[in-house]
Amino acid sequence: MIEFINVTKHYPGRHHVLRELNLKLPTGQMALLTGPSGAGKSTLLKLLLRLEDVSHGTLMVNGVDVSTLKKRHIPAYRRRIGVVFQDHKLLMDRDVFSNVALTLQVSGVNAKQIQSRVRAALEKVGLGNRIHNMPATLSGGEQQRVGIARAIVHTPEILLADEPTGNLDGSLSTEILDMFRDFHQHGTTVLVATHDQAQVERLGLPVFHLEQGMLQNSQEKSA
Numbered sequence: 595m596i597e598f599i600n601v602t603k604h605y606p607g608r609h610h611v612l613r614e615l616n617l618k619l620p621t622g623q624m625a626l627l628t629g630p631s632g633a634g635k636s637t638l639l640k641l642l643l644r645l646e647d648v649s650h651g652t653l654m655v656n657g658v659d660v661s662t663l664k665k666r667h668i669p670a671y672r673r674r675i676g677v678v679f680q681d682h683k684l685l686m687d688r689d690v691f692s693n694v695a696l697t698l699q700v701s702g703v704n705a706k707q708i709q710s711r712v713r714a715a716l717e718k719v720g721l722g723n724r725i726h727n728m729p730a731t732l733s734g735g736e737q738q739r740v741g742i743a744r745a746i747v748h749t750p751e752i753l754l755a756d757e758p759t760g761n762l763d764g765s766l767s768t769e770i771l772d773m774f775r776d777f778h779q780h781g782t783t784v785l786v787a788t789h790d791q792a793q794v795e796r797l798g799l800p801v802f803h804l805e806q807g808m809l810q811n812s813q814e815k816s817a
């Protein structure tokens with residue numbers, strides 16, 4: 595369960611970016627996060643990753659109080675989450691295997707396990723045959739799928755994505771978002787920030803719509 599309880603966020607010297615936000619996403623559910631540019635979508639995801647601190651209120655994630663989590667516990671907490679970015683942030687000087695393996699290497703997983711888990715993750719995203727390609731030799735959609743394999747290789751409890759289809763055309767967006775839905779159908783909690791209204795309508799999933807740091811039409815929102 596992801597639960598924002600009266601969460602406010604302000605950046606130094608700025609007005610509130612999120613204001614007394616209440617939102618619940620039960621374990622295993624998938625929801626979309628929408629709203630105009632600057633509404634606070636990325637900030638909300640950053641709070642979940644503890645890349646930013648909550649200013650006021652409580653943020654609970656699967657029993658962990660993220661708002662008060664000690665610095666030394668943050669790396670272990672983050673390992674429970676997978677993240678996909680719009681620009682996928684791949685290391686362009688490393689092949690597909692190395693990009694996906696990195697998360698496991700920093701967690702101290704042994705080499706044999708890494709081999710089998712990276713292969714399995716790449717199979718899941720349909721890139722089992724591109725394991726030794728360099729990212730620059732892949733299309734935009736394929737690069738994004740490498741980013742997704744990297745996010746799921748450590749079987750995270752929660753998968754977050756910030757505009758994962760922002761640079762892709764319609765059919766590739768459908769493919770990527772259907773992949774997220776598939777992970778959710780296998781039990782992962784998924785939250786995807788998107789501007790893509792056509793996909794929002796097609797997917798018919800619960801939507802959290804942010805406007806100026808507040809969820810629209812509701813004080814208390816649940817997926």
Ligand SMILES: Nc1ncnc2c1ncn2[C@@H]1O[C@H](COP(=O)(O)OP(=O)(O)OP(=O)(O)O)[C@@H](O)[C@H]1O
Binds near residue numbers: 631
């Ligand atoms: N590190 C920061 N310091 C100060 N202000 C910030 C910082 N990060 C974001 N902001 C501001 O907070 C507001 C919300 O930004 P955020 O990136 O969360 O919005 P968003 O909904 O994700 O927008 P977009 O759809 O354009 O990505 C914006 O006004 C932005 O300028």
